[in-house]
Amino acid sequence: LNNLSLIELDLSNSPDIAQTITVTCFALGLECLLTGLHTLKIKETDRLLALKTEIEKLGGMVTITTNSLHLKASNNLKSQVAIATYNDHRMAMAFAPLALKTSLIINDAEVVSKSYPGFWNDLKTIGFQISQ
Numbered sequence: 576l577n578n579l580s581l582i583e584l585d586l587s588n589s590p591d592i593a594q595t596i597t598v599t600c601f602a603l604g605l606e607c608l609l610t611g612l613h614t615l616k617i618k619e620t621d622r623l624l625a626l627k628t629e630i631e632k633l634g635g636m637v638t639i640t641t642n643s644l645h646l647k648a649s650n651n652l653k654s655q656v657a658i659a660t661y662n663d664h665r666m667a668m669a670f671a672p673l674a675l676k677t678s679l680i681i682n683d684a685e686v687v688s689k690s691y692p693g694f695w696n697d698l699k700t701i702g703f704q705i706s707q
Contacts, residue, residue, distance in 0.1 A: 582600055583608045585610050586611045590611060591615075597626050598673055601646060601652075605646075608645045612642055616641065619663040620662065622663065623639045625661045625666055632656050635649050656679050657680040658670045658681045662686055663686065664687045668691065668694060
């Protein structure tokens with residue numbers, strides 16, 4: 576990771592992984608440019624706008640277009656931020672691992688039951704501290 580300066584990916588064939596990649600890059604202080612994301616605006620929520628909003632609450636800088644997301648490299652990670660899930664299971668699951676770097680609150684965490692009802696229990700099993 577020390578040699579990486581920019582992760583640039585065309586996610587046209589797998590846009591749903593953009594949230595996880597973006598949050599992971601943010602946690603690692605890496606810049607990323609993701610393209611092929613036009614379908615993310617018509618999912619459970621406008622996932623591009625949701626990602627931008629939540630990453631910026633945490634101290635990141637994000638630029639979005641109708642087809643792309645650009646996250647600037649940053650080590651400015653705030654704590655005790657409440658993450659909105661926008662009724663989107665992927666938002667909750669993408670941000671959850673960020674708890675390895677900082678304490679955070681995930682609102683409406685039960686939204687994960689849409690695709691992975693045991694998600695929070697599985698995280699507890701591997702050592703995450705989760706409170707309600």
